[in-house]
Amino acid sequence: MSYQVLARKWRPRNLQEMVGQASILRMLTNALEQKRLHHAYLLTGTRGVGKTTLGRILAKCLNCETGITPTPCGTCHACQAIDAGQFLDLYEVDAASRTKVEDTRELLDNVLYAPTQGRYKVYLIDEVHMLSNHSFNALLKTLEEPPEHVKFILATTDPKRLPVTILSRCLQFHLKRIVPEQITAHLQHICTAETIINETPALAKLAKAADGSMRDALSLLDQAIAYGHGTVNQSDVNTMLGNMAQDDIRPLLEALAAQDGKQLFNISSQLAEHSPDFEQVLEELISLLHHIAIAQVVPHAVNVDESIALLAKRFSPQEVQLYYQIALLGRRDLALTPTPHQGFEMTMLRMLAFKPGTHLTPIAENAPPTIAKASIPNDPSTPATPDAPPIATTQDTTDWRHLLSQLELTGMAYALAANCTLEKITANKVILALSDKHQPMLNPKLQERLAEALTRHFKQPITLDILITAAELATPEKQQQQEKKQHLDTATQTLLQDPQIKQLIDLYDATVKVSLLP
Ligand SMILES: Nc1ncnc2c1ncn2[C@@H]1O[C@H](COP(=O)(O)OP(=O)(O)O)[C@@H](O)[C@H]1O
Ligand SMILES: [Mg+2]
Ligand SMILES: [Zn+2]
Helix, strand or coil: CCCCCHHHHCCCCCHHHCCCCHHHHHHHHHHHHCCCCCCEEEEECCCCCCHHHHHHHHHHHHHCCCCCCCCCCCCCHHHHHHHCCCCCCEEEEECCCCCCHHHHHHHHHHHHCCCCCCCCEEEEEECHHHCCHHHHHHHHHHHHCCCCCEEEEEEECCHHHCCHHHHCCCEEEECCCCCHHHHHHHHHHHHHHCCCEECHHHHHHHHHHHCCCHHHHHHHHHHHHHHCCCEECHHHHHHHHHHHHHHHHHHHHHHHHCCCHHHHHHHHHHHHHCCCCHHHHHHHHHHHHHHHHHHHHCCCCCCCCHHHHHHHHHCCHHHHHHHHHHHHHHHHCHHHCCCHHHHHHHHHHHHHHEEECCCCCCHHHHCCCCCCCCCCCCCCCCCCCCCCCCCCCCHHHHHHHHHHHCCCCCHHHHHHHHCEEEEEECCCEEEEEEEHHHHHHCCHHHHHHHHHHHHHHHCCCCEEEEEEECCCCCCHHHHHHHHHHHHHHHHHHHHHHCHHHHHHHHHHCEEECCCCCC
């Protein structure tokens, strides 16, 4: 017989076999004993805590031939068919793969007909938040007037994405993460039953890494058994988990090497989704950097694996030293940050912001060109006044920026408008100014699109004149750039005040480089 993964082999078949979730099980048991049943249940909770399992058990509780019961017999035709996935009145749908409305319609088409085999038709819709809006509407219609013989069991990891109309018609049960002690005990139970030699601290380590998910715990146990050739011991488990952690962390360093802030941010958010122990993540990062530093000095050392050798080539030794130092400080101060995730993210952003070896150029030195508010000269060829003082945002331009945001313009038409200032506006005419530098953007088609947008906005015909001027204009586009720059300046100044950063600058002769994430 082929190897069956533990998570499938050990799927609980009745309420008594479920680990954790005590209060939910008690409520369901009472409801089943008293036959006080709701027509739609919503099971929520992170992955691998028993939502699908509980849904199938409920289908048995409702359809067991011994009667509606919290303790289905497991031997009647209905119980066995449900366990084998062959029960005709259990409609199990994975909404993640069937999101189109036709699918839901097709599914709900025969909802009105009586069940063929059992007492109830049970619709178990997994990952229900993935349904399209149309599908939700089809489902909602049925939930509003459910036939007597139908029960819905909806499951999702993300109830926030469900429409309230659906939420309000379901009885919701939130399945909690399972505590490490209960996971460890369950792993122990399974190892004993499977005659797997094991060390309890090794199982506890797997349980902790599973972070509340029994499915994750069982697949980690599968891997540990394979890794340890049939036994589960502490040192194997440590090596295995360490290697896995480094697999998760390597992409962070790759993003750092590519100086790709967006990617770095994405990876760090993905990491956070599994709510890891960030102190441990930083420790793994520190030890990975240590390996990289060694690989830089002794490229052909026996223990250097290929991915580390590649990373070693992408950083300078100074960079590795600097990142190592930043990671150490980040780990030390993790307890002081509002959340470990935030502390971790700041540590990564700090690494991105530093480049050793170059000198610090305060941003203020390359200030933006001064911008003047131009009035349209009678003669458009009149050059702009030199030395014009920097403008404060004038009323006109603010209004134009506001108006522009309401015009529903896109693409080139938006770009053109954003490079104009508003000179005059009357009942049926709008006059804009455009700097001669941007004159190449202007063409009749775009001007027409702009006029149409204005006409739509004011709900009356508007003619549009665009005057060309040699003056510098304080356009919405320029304002936006200025604001962005101010943002960056403020961020840079704040960073430069940070005592840790000052220390790093001194230690490594480093430069602060701040850029905006897109
Ligand atoms: N509460 C639990 N008690 C015992 N085993 C569980 C529990 N939750 C999950 N499992 C194990 O994990 C596997 C997957 O669980 P599943 O119900 O599909 O999780 P979910 O639907 O919440 O993602 C099950 O087959 C079972 O082996
Ligand atoms: Mg599931
Ligand atoms: Zn039965």
